[in-house]
Amino acid sequence: MAGRKQFDVDAALDQAMRVFWQRGYAGASLDALGSATGLGRGSLYGTFGGKEALFHQCLDRYASVYGARYERALAAHPGDPVRAVEAFFDVVLERIADPSVPTGCLIAQSAAQSPTLTQESGARVRGLLDLQHRRVRAALADSSADARTLDELATFVVAVNQSLAVLSRAGAPGTELRSVTRLACATVADSLARAASGTDGAPN
Amino acid sequence: MAGRKQFDVDAALDQAMRVFWQRGYAGASLDALGSATGLGRGSLYGTFGGKEALFHQCLDRYASVYGARYERALAAHPGDPVRAVEAFFDVVLERIADPSVPTGCLIAQSAAQSPTLTQESGARVRGLLDLQHRRVRAALADSSADARTLDELATFVVAVNQSLAVLSRAGAPGTELRSVTRLACATVADSLARAASGTDGAPN
DNA sequence: GCCATCTTGGACTGATCGGTCAAAGATGGT
DNA sequence: ACCATCTTTGACCGATCAGTCCAAGATGGC
Numbered sequence: 001m002a003g004r005k006q007f008d009v010d011a012a013l014d015q016a017m018r019v020f021w022q023r024g025y026a027g028a029s030l031d032a033l034g035s036a037t038g039l040g041r042g043s044l045y046g047t048f049g050g051k052e053a054l055f056h057q058c059l060d061r062y063a064s065v066y067g068a069r070y071e072r073a074l075a076a077h078p079g080d081p082v083r084a085v086e087a088f089f090d091v092v093l094e095r096i097a098d099p100s101v102p103t104g105c106l107i108a109q110s111a112a113q114s115p116t117l118t119q120e121s122g123a124r125v126r127g128l129l130d131l132q133h134r135r136v137r138a139a140l141a142d143s144s145a146d147a148r149t150l151d152e153l154a155t156f157v158v159a160v161n162q163s164l165a166v167l168s169r170a171g172a173p174g175t176e177l178r179s180v181t182r183l184a185c186a187t188v189a190d191s192l193a194r195a196a197s198g199t200d201g202a203p204n
Numbered sequence: 205m206a207g208r209k210q211f212d213v214d215a216a217l218d219q220a221m222r223v224f225w226q227r228g229y230a231g232a233s234l235d236a237l238g239s240a241t242g243l244g245r246g247s248l249y250g251t252f253g254g255k256e257a258l259f260h261q262c263l264d265r266y267a268s269v270y271g272a273r274y275e276r277a278l279a280a281h282p283g284d285p286v287r288a289v290e291a292f293f294d295v296v297l298e299r300i301a302d303p304s305v306p307t308g309c310l311i312a313q314s315a316a317q318s319p320t321l322t323q324e325s326g327a328r329v330r331g332l333l334d335l336q337h338r339r340v341r342a343a344l345a346d347s348s349a350d351a352r353t354l355d356e357l358a359t360f361v362v363a364v365n366q367s368l369a370v371l372s373r374a375g376a377p378g379t380e381l382r383s384v385t386r387l388a389c390a391t392v393a394d395s396l397a398r399a400a401s402g403t404d405g406a407p408n
Numbered sequence: 409g410c411c412a413t414c415t416t417g418g419a420c421t422g423a424t425c426g427g428t429c430a431a432a433g434a435t436g437g438t
Numbered sequence: 439a440c441c442a443t444c445t446t447t448g449a450c451c452g453a454t455c456a457g458t459c460c461a462a463g464a465t466g467g468c
Binding site for chain 2: 022027102111113115125129158159163165176
């Protein structure tokens with residue numbers, strides 16, 4: 001029962017990530033993390049370094065796994081920012097509907113608890129939110145809107161994404177979430193169209 | 205140090221509410237609640253009945269205090285749904301900017317943790333979200349849009365409201381939150397205008 | 409002034425928290 | 439085959455959790 005590592009680190013990270021995702025940082029006990037990963041405390045500490053270090057690695061993994069999907073979706077429609085955002089939300093809704101994973105979003109969950117986390121943890125969460133903002137912002141860049149409008153639209157898309165996490169955690173059905181993303185996409189489309197025609201004119 | 209009640213129940217409820225608001229249900233220890241309210245365990249249990257019962261009463265108080273403000277803002281512009289929603293968001297942003305109270309929103313905080321709460325607590329949170337939805341929906345009713353559109357718009361407004369809580373918890377500046385609400389209001393305006401002209405037509 | 413009634417503060421319980429540690433066992437280099 | 443090195447298991451630590459309980463004290467009716 002010892003010698004070389006007996007488990008797959010990434011698989012354990014996946015399971016631990018689900019626990020933080022479902023229960024939040026404070027609510028994820030080492031016993032729960034141990035049960036989910038199948039690891040004892042020695043392995044947990046030896047491999048990851050402690051609860052907070054494990055949390056950071058789970059954040060990174062989450063950002064890596066789902067960030068890649070977002071990246072792909074946003075890049076799938078070059079030159080068409082609206083469809084890019086639609087594809088982005090499709091991926092988000094798909095993740096929320098995935099029964100093999102907790103509802104909501106680890107980043108949103110952590111952001112909501114940010115004031116109760118370590119400075120370091122809070123900074124990491126903020127960094128991931130900012131990364132998401134930059135990704136969306138990059139997908140919107142293929143348009144004639146000014147930089148300020150693009151920044152605000154990207155913030156808006158990130159905000160709506162967070163709201164989907166909260167609402168899904170509260171049990172909102174997928175149809176409701178879908179209607180929220182539809183309206184958000186309309187906002188993006190209208191805002192970009194508005195910026196394209198007038199300098200900052202009225203709807204028509 | 206005894207005899208008749210030595211403290212103001214509502215004031216204690218206010219302080220306890222702030223603790224749940226800041227730390228979430230699980231993170232709010234009875235010691236923290238006792239310190240914040242200045243009450244010992246005997247008083248806490250004798251008056252409120254226990255942690256969860258106290259939480260429910262804090263939820264009710266939060267909904268009562270801020271719900272009344274929302275109600276007023278939404279009703280301040282009868283016949284003008286867009287300005288009503290603007291006023292609603294103004295009140296929300298005002299609360300978020302209020303330094304005498306934690307950032308975020310107790311309902312959003314609780315909704316995000318809903319899967320880890322009691323069935324009863326979760327149901328209460330969902331009920332409060334639904335109440336908010338009905339309030340917004342009522343303010344939107346003064347328009348020629350169909351019922352389905354109004355439902356979806358109300359859901360959208362509630363969703364954006366939740367997102368403001370999450371982003372503010374993550375430290376987003378008021379200017380960002382403001383730009384999110386501006387875009388959300390534009391969405392409401394455009395959507396209502398669209399529904400008023402065509403049956404469900406294009407922007408123009 | 410006395411006493412039934414209620415409130416209060418703090419001690420206490422058993423469970424659980426994050427974290428540490430040592431004993432036991434498996435491994436690979438030599 | 440042996441041994442230095444590493445992993446794993448699970449016991450253990452002090453702190454903290456929610457909740458219970460009771461002695462002490464204050465009150466108001468009488």
